Amino acid sequence: MTSPSSSSSPKGPKAALADALDRAAIDASCRLPVLLFFGSAIAWLLVGSVFALLAAIKLTTPEFLADHAWLTFGRVRPAHLNAVAYGWSSTAAIGVAIWLMARLCRVPLRHARILVAAAVLWNLGVAIGVTAILAGASNAIEWLEFPTYAAFILFVSYAFIAVWAVLMFRERRPGHVYVSQWYIFGAFFWFPWLYSVVNSMLVFWPVQGSVQAIINWWFGHNVLGLWFTPIALASTYYMIPKILGKPIHSYYLSILGFWSLALFYSWNGGHHLLGGPIPAWLQSASIVASVMMLIPVITTAINFHMTMRGSFALLRTSPALRFTVFGAMCYTVVSAQGSSMALRSLNKLTHFTHYTIGHAHLGMYAFFTMTMFGAMYYITPRLVRWEWPSAFLIKAHFWLASTGILLMVVSLTLGGLIQGIELENPKVPFLTIVAHTIPWLHARSWSGALLTTGHLAFALSFVLILLRTGKQREGPTLFTKERSFP
């Protein structure tokens, strides 16, 4: 690899040192709020994993813990979804977005108190919401189960974060606004819009009948595409070039990808209701938009691949890169799968089956969660000024997470296809179909055990790095002074 030495720096060693110190100051200023978001995200990840395991076991063994109303399947399953969607995924996403904002604005983080208050409120809102679901106070609207009081707390916390983002952006050092910031701003702009509109139209002043279902899935789909996806892509667009030390292959494609995502994703929601009691034109529009999603996805895939080309060997040495690239590859796969599932011929089979659950986990775990893990592996050492104490734990986490999610997706996809094909044939009795899905559901429970073990390894790693255990090592960019001038 051509490795220009520090002499390639146009302004000389002094400017380079100043840059390194600036970066260290920015990282130090993020420490409290970002670690607060990361720490609580990981705690929710463990809580969500426990609910997931309970729900998975209950689907094969209905008598398991069945005598407690709080632990019945119909409550544990939404508790899992909300704990991982709002507790883990959103919290992790906000933490990563805060750090990226500070780094890309090139100024130390200010108004940290707003963020600390937001973190406390956010966790309070999620805790109240999950407890309410277990207590039977759920709205029973998928992705929006939190009762109004919990949703309101989340909204207030969210407002704090958005205000902070605007303040931070105003105080940035002048210069180019990198594409990751576009994605973060998009996410910060779309999510409150979605969340407030949908809560008001479904919970506060509910609209009538099946219009609720349309709005429900407009949200259910957009929360993935316009909240989680942009932040994961923002992280990927920063991490891959930064870790490789190579600019993104085509900056033009990255911006094109951003706008085409915004354009097509928001029309996708109707594909969750194909054949349902909603207008035919809306179903068709959603199918078209779902197929058009291939444009942003292919541009993004080409861009990442071309950037990575020649550097794949680094996947062996960099944990952050390995997780991030795994996530980026799964983004391509899950999006292509999503487009195909919107086609009526395939949807007829996969709708209402475990295939959809496999798809959801391919998106939220294999793509989004793995990307967040990658970002956390990169960011945390820079905040605590300490390297990860154990490479073994990181490797264990990676292999448990990647094989676990692979097993889950494969078993749910195959089980779901069998379920769908048999449902299509009215001669197959329903209970026969149930019996045929059970082996696949057992495999899913095992995959959940692998993932949960991986999460424990990650949580342990996180605690150890916070405690600064192990030998002091020189982090790759923490002490850039020496490394810049070999």
Next chain:
Amino acid sequence: MTFTLVALFIVVVAFTAIAIGAFGWAAKTGQFHGLEAGARSIFDTDEPIGRPTDHFPERGRKSKASV
């Protein structure tokens, strides 16, 4: 009902206005110019292009230097 529709309409107009405003700002401040420089904007002077910045903890600086 009418209230809801009016509210929805206002929200649509407001978001469109914000979006157009954001685009106008982006064009005016040259966010669409010099795209190649944009791609390089995340690198500081002490992080020369071509040098990876992350590795497993057990791999020390020596193995990094050989990458």
Next chain:
Amino acid sequence: MNRGLTLFVGILATFTLAWAGLVLIPYLQFGRVTDYVSEETGQTLPPPMSGLAQRGHEVYAAEGCVYCHSQQVRGESQGSDLARGWGVRRTVARDYIGERPHFLGTMRTGPDLSNIGRRQSSVEWHHKHLYRPQSVSPGSVMPPFRFLYSLRKIVGEPSADALKLDGLDAPPPGWEVVPTPDAKALVAYLLSLDRSYPLPEAPTE
């Protein structure tokens, strides 16, 4: 840059239009569909839900039934719902005008319930099924809802609504299993699920 401007304003406007398109227009199109009074029978369709069934609708929400059971019958071209006997016609928007929240559902881990009140109209069956689904439906993976029932010592006469349980589920002698108000409401709701009436846009013939 001008061409770029046109392009991007177009994209942003389209984005906002997506919201208008997927939310506003469907809302205008049938956000205010009203019930229909049949000319032949003078019946209001869909029939309004009783108070008890309304309460059962809340229990259905709290216990998360919607995560395994859909309530929508797709037409012939889109799946085998009709051939399976889950309904006599596809369901349409008007069928759901009284429902808040909606229970269209996205999973069929269990069968569709759009017409369960018609397909299975026995109160006793529903109580037995909720108490231990496998007792009437061997091989089912549905969880038991025993927490919606109470085990009581018989004082004087046995209760009229006590469940007639046998085998594994039979209470000890001198005891009885009675449904809580929630269980009764849930069963009333399930029995009310019958979307087989003809509508102008969805005839049954």
